[in-house]
Amino acid sequence: MKNILLAFLLSLTVFDLSFAQNNTKIDSIIQTEFKDQNAPGGVFLVSRKGKIIYEKAFGKANLELNVDMRPNNVFQIGSMTKQFTAVSILILESQGKLSVNDPVAKYIPDYPSGNSITIHHLLTHTSGIKDFTKMKSISDIAQKEMSPKMMVDFFKNEPVDFKPGEKFDYNNSGYVLLGYLIELISGEKYEDFIKKNIFDKAGMNNSFYASDRKIIKNRAFGYHQKSDGYVNKTIINFSVPFASGSLMSTVQDMLKWQDAINRNLILDAEYTKKAFTKYKLNNGDEFNYGYGWHLKDIDGIATREHGGSIFGFKSMGVYIPSEDIYVIGFSNCDCHSPTQITRDIARFVLNSSKVNRDILKTSLKLK
Template sequence: MRTVTSLFLIAFLAFQTNSYSQATISKTDSIIGQTFRENEPGGVFLVAKDEEILYRKAFGKANLELEVPMQPDFIFEIGSMTKQFTAVAIAMLQEQGKLDFEDEIVKYIPDYPTQGNKITIHHLLTHTSGIKDFTKIKSINEIAKKDLSPQELIAFFKEEPMDFKPGEMYKYNNSGYVILGSIIEIVSGQSYAEFIEETIFKPLKMISSSYASHKKVIKKRASGYHLKEEFVNNTFISFSLPYASGSLLSTVDDLLKWQIALEANTLVQQKTKEMIFKNYTLNNGEEIGYGYGWHITKRDESLSYEHGGSIFGFKSMAVYLPDEKIYVIGLSNCDCHSPTNIVKDVASIYKDY
């Protein structure tokens, strides 16, 4: 009798778990389906707990002209999610003793006009440097299609007046991550693209990730779109402009490998990771809600590490709940379809999985 009761209990619990899973999947489908429709540019979404994939689906079209359905392994431009890789690359060099977070940037770029200020690598990583964001400079359209070296791009904004003194404010800033990319090249002796490929992508077997290129044929790459009165192809921009602040390509599967490696301290030690995911403060002690390459915030009272990306024709968003070990990532091939709120809502659904 006890054996029969035990078997019944096991079967009942299995049924309950399966029902919960199906209900969660259906709810996730519904949330995503409100934005991503079959005959429009699409997206790919993935949910994982630890290393277990709980949800992985593609929506819409990868190419409207050829009517190619999106597939879960397709490649997207991830925009400012690139900043995560730049920050960890800097942290890896710090562990190797090749630089320090508190180094002033003039140690690596001696002719940089700091306007009497002490600007450190830490300030660049946390968007507290006060340097003018080059994407906000009106004349940016004059260089948008040009292939520039990091030095030429830095020259475009370095003479601009500072927005504030270092550490006095938090203001999201792409220029800081451009300078970080240049420092990586100076310290490592490799190009930024080579360094990321050799020290991160290859060791983690992120085989579908790379520095973006307009010339190279990249299989399974989704096309990007804007929505005006109708869907149109995305605006051309040289990838030398977003550079270390936003020029990487990836997939949801590779980004899960990235998250697993971060959690396992594969690339950096625990003490360094704690510095990356610290909620830093301004000079007056006020928390900024940002670490090194990630926003540090709360999601339904749970600690959350998150970041999005936006580049012509594409948007991305990822949320990681470290206490629950839940990772949610969404990639879109139209900058009209933002995955940001979707990913946040889906993370809330799976938080207690």
């Protein structure tokens, strides 16, 4: 009995020390990029088994007012929006309102090559349609209020880059088109659909369709870095990135999102699985993207990842399913990317979890 108690106390001591050491190490990883506390900064969160094991803010949320960043600040998340768009499509499929194998022409009869481009192609970035962010004329509309139809009309007549299914090529136009389909098929505005079917169900009370006009509590302001210092971010009308990049959130809300996915609160497992399946091109080659997530690995351990970049902000999230480890990082200056930092933290926590398990096994042998 004494040996069992000793093993238990030893394991607690080891984990207490490990926890403190882990926090110090994570701090050091983040501070390679986010070291100036008087500059725009960021927020990072790490969870394991759904529990937060690290959460910290760095730098300033607002330079003009000298406001420190806090963990509950709201950021624009850019292309991490695509996760929500993809899941919204799967929600509609689960309701019997569409199939991912449907051609675009079923819903937009006049869409060029719409009979050969499917919803699946849009979700997986294999449609070949022109990415509107690469069009020179994008500057003409960047600050205009655009309806979803106007956005689709903006790029739909551009020559395709390749035939559907021939290659993977990351594409924002496909997700704008998906947002338009969500509105056509559901009869609701995209932002209303997301709020009702995802934000509300997951308890994401601090997540929004982006706006520069609405009063959003705890908003982090976005910045660019120029040769002579920082400047406020370039204004963009959020109707332009639309369903490809116009959502806002906090790191804690993004953890709620991850938890809702894991617990099938938003979708049944049958449909959730579709988002995390690696698909194949026409020639049979597999590529590392599902529906709204990159499907990669860290040291051979499978991950689900996605980042985002929009004027003044960058974001990155990494989830390791086998260990239930989630790492999310936001930055309010597009001069500081959390992408590699987030992956480095995920790798460190993954390796620490393995070491801690070995230590616990060893301590229990004292019985």
